[in-house]
Amino acid sequence: MGKAIVITSGKGGVGKTTTSANIGTALALMGKRVCLMDLDIGLRNLDVVLGLDNRIMYDIVDVANGRVPLQKALVKDKRFDDNLYLLPAAQNTDKTALKEDQVKEIVDELKPQFDFVLIDCPAGIEQGFLNSVAGADSAIVVTTPEISAVRDADRIVGLLGKHPLKETPSLIINRVRPSMMDDGDVMDVDEITHHLGISLLGVVVDDDKVITTSNHGEPVVLDTDDPASTAYRNIARRLLGETVPLMKIKPQKQGFWSKFKHVFTKN
Amino acid sequence: MENVVLKGTQNGYEINISDTSNFDSDINEFKNLMEQLSSGKELGNTKQFSFDVFTGNRILTGAQKQELREIVSKYPQMSIRRFMADVVTTSEAYRIRDLNKVSVIGKTIRNGEEVMVKGDVLFCGAIHEGGKLLAGGNVYNLGYVKGIVHAGFPNDEEALVIGNLNDAQQVRIGEQFDIVSDNKDRMSENSRTVIYINDLHTIEYGNLDEIKNISPKFYNRIGGTE
Numbered sequence: 001m002g003k004a005i006v007i008t009s010g011k012g013g014v015g016k017t018t019t020s021a022n023i024g025t026a027l028a029l030m031g032k033r034v035c036l037m038d039l040d041i042g043l044r045n046l047d048v049v050l051g052l053d054n055r056i057m058y059d060i061v062d063v064a065n066g067r068v069p070l071q072k073a074l075v076k077d078k079r080f081d082d083n084l085y086l087l088p089a090a091q092n093t094d095k096t097a098l099k100e101d102q103v104k105e106i107v108d109e110l111k112p113q114f115d116f117v118l119i120d121c122p123a124g125i126e127q128g129f130l131n132s133v134a135g136a137d138s139a140i141v142v143t144t145p146e147i148s149a150v151r152d153a154d155r156i157v158g159l160l161g162k163h164p165l166k167e168t169p170s171l172i173i174n175r176v177r178p179s180m181m182d183d184g185d186v187m188d189v190d191e192i193t194h195h196l197g198i199s200l201l202g203v204v205v206d207d208d209k210v211i212t213t214s215n216h217g218e219p220v221v222l223d224t225d226d227p228a229s230t231a232y233r234n235i236a237r238r239l240l241g242e243t244v245p246l247m248k249i250k251p252q253k254q255g256f257w258s259k260f261k262h263v264f265t266k267n
Numbered sequence: 268m269e270n271v272v273l274k275g276t277q278n279g280y281e282i283n284i285s286d287t288s289n290f291d292s293d294i295n296e297f298k299n300l301m302e303q304l305s306s307g308k309e310l311g312n313t314k315q316f317s318f319d320v321f322t323g324n325r326i327l328t329g330a331q332k333q334e335l336r337e338i339v340s341k342y343p344q345m346s347i348r349r350f351m352a353d354v355v356t357t358s359e360a361y362r363i364r365d366l367n368k369v370s371v372i373g374k375t376i377r378n379g380e381e382v383m384v385k386g387d388v389l390f391c392g393a394i395h396e397g398g399k400l401l402a403g404g405n406v407y408n409l410g411y412v413k414g415i416v417h418a419g420f421p422n423d424e425e426a427l428v429i430g431n432l433n434d435a436q437q438v439r440i441g442e443q444f445d446i447v448s449d450n451k452d453r454m455s456e457n458s459r460t461v462i463y464i465n466d467l468h469t470i471e472y473g474n475l476d477e478i479k480n481i482s483p484k485f486y487n488r489i490g491g492t493e
Contacts, residue, residue, distance in 0.1 A: 042379060053396060054436035054446055091379040091397050 002033075004107050004117040005239075006136035006165075010152030012123030014144045015174040018210060018219075019232075020120040021049045023140075025219040026236035028083035032115040035074070037087045037107070039132045040122035041097055044089035051217020052077060052086050061090035064102040070109055085114070095127040100134035107135025116239070125159060133160070138167035140201060144175040145186040150195065157196055170201040172235065177206045178249045189249070202235035203246060204228050271296040273304070273318075279348070280318035286325035298338055305342045317346040326352050366403065376400055376414060383420070390416075396436060405485070408432060409458070415439065418462075427485060428462040429475065438462050438470060445470040 007020045017040070024036045038046040041061065047053040058073040070087075077084040087110070090097060110117045121132035133139065139160055143153035153171075160169050173192055181188045193200045207228035213220040221229045227247070234244045270285040270293050282300070284293050304316065320327075320335060327335070332350055339345050355363070365385040372390050376382050378397035387404035390412070394400055398414035406418045408430025417439040419426025424441035432438055433454050435447045443464055447454075454460050454472050463481050465471040479486045 048396075054448055057444065092381055092399075 002111045002114040006119040008121035009142040010156040021219045022232040026221045028080040035114045037119045038089040041089045042094040059090040103131045104135040139169035175206040204231040286323035322352045424464045431458040
């Protein structure tokens with residue numbers, strides 16, 4: 001029996017979809033069978049990030065309404081043998097097209113067939129959020145070091161506390177810019193973790209490559225040398241129960257010339 | 268008083284019911300005619316007698332047709348082949364018009380939008396990724412398609428998609444579909460690509476130069492000759 005994990009944040013644009021795609025891909029690369037579920041109905045993106053957007057025939061609303069069997073709506077990612085599947089969101093309707101029990105039913109049908117069911121939650125705390133957490137066993141809360149994102153994450157942790165899942169939620173701090181954290185311009189990792197009071201699953205540095213790879217429909221974890229890629233792989237390993245120490249976040253040392261430039265721009 | 272008349276035509280027998288008379292009195296005349304025919308003199312040796320019912324400038328309602336059928340059903344050797352009239356209802360006329368017209372569409376169909384059209388479509392607009400154009404008939408594309416085109420919706424496998432669809436996500440005809448990026452090499456770069464369903468019920472890419480072989484029916488319709 002697999003495990004259903006919802007990836008949520010409250011705030012939009014912090015990287016839920018990117019995180020879902022990358023953790024899912026990392027787990028699939030480690031030989032686990034993974035199903036990614038997109039619940040951002042009406043504004044789906046997960047298919048685009050995975051490069052599967054032109055293969056969609058049916059979607060989760062078709063399944064929920066009994067128009068097609070679940071297997072027919074699953075889109076297989078050919079790059080990972082039989083390990084990675086996507087259940088796409090519908091695009092021509094909105095979040096209210098689904099109810100919690102319908103989603104739960106689908107998740108329960110997926111769990112025996114996969115090792116992990118990753119649920120990509122939409123932004124907000126309305127129906128889309130309720131649907132996403134309905135079938136989940138645990139939650140990953142994604143935030144960035146910005147105050148507004150942490151505020152929203154705090155709200156989400158509170159909501160998850162009111163209706164507890166089987167496991168307590170864990171935290172991913174995304175888009176960390178080491179130099180800013182070092183200078184004290186933004187909250188640092190310990191501060192955020194302590195403030196939210198949930199266990200830290202991983203820290204991902206802000207990396208241009210995450211965007212360039214997403215634009216080509218290839219999650220960044222496929223690039224083995226990249227720091228963000230390593231972070232996502234480590235998160236996947238932690239999900240499998242391994243103890244992996246946190247990566248050192250080093251600010252890039254300023255070279256002589258950039259220091260030189262800095263002096264001038266300051267004035 | 269002859270409002271219901273039996274006629275012989277090239278296509279067999281036909282019973283004409285006048286469009287100016289009262290239908291109730293027509294029914295009685297019809298009954299008498301049936302009785303007369305079944306007694307056998309006019310029919311001679313014909314064992315099975317089937318005929319059309321022609322009503323001129325009058326359309327019979329479902330109930331009226333049923334009434335006539337019930338009368339006929341009393342005579343096992345007789346049957347009504349079909350009902351005919353010189354006129355159709357406006358709704359039927361609209362349906363026929365929509366079925367056979369070519370709609371010109373020039374709008375932008377964006378992500379998540381679906382545009383459904385009954386007949387053929389001459390498409391001059393743009394379909395963005397995630398947009399969908401569903402046509403009951405053929406789709407002739409002069410626009411820019413990056414989304415999904417569905418011709419012959421929902422299940423007409425004789426429909427064609429003609430034009431440049433190299434950048435489309437999917438092409439669907441009837442119940443078949445194809446993911447275009449898997450078959451880029453099979454498409455010509457110009458707008459003379461014809462996408463159709465072959466004898467094996469899969470989507471096939473051809474060229475307008477071969478249209479005569481691909482769809483003789485369409486070739487005749489657009490004025491091609493032997």
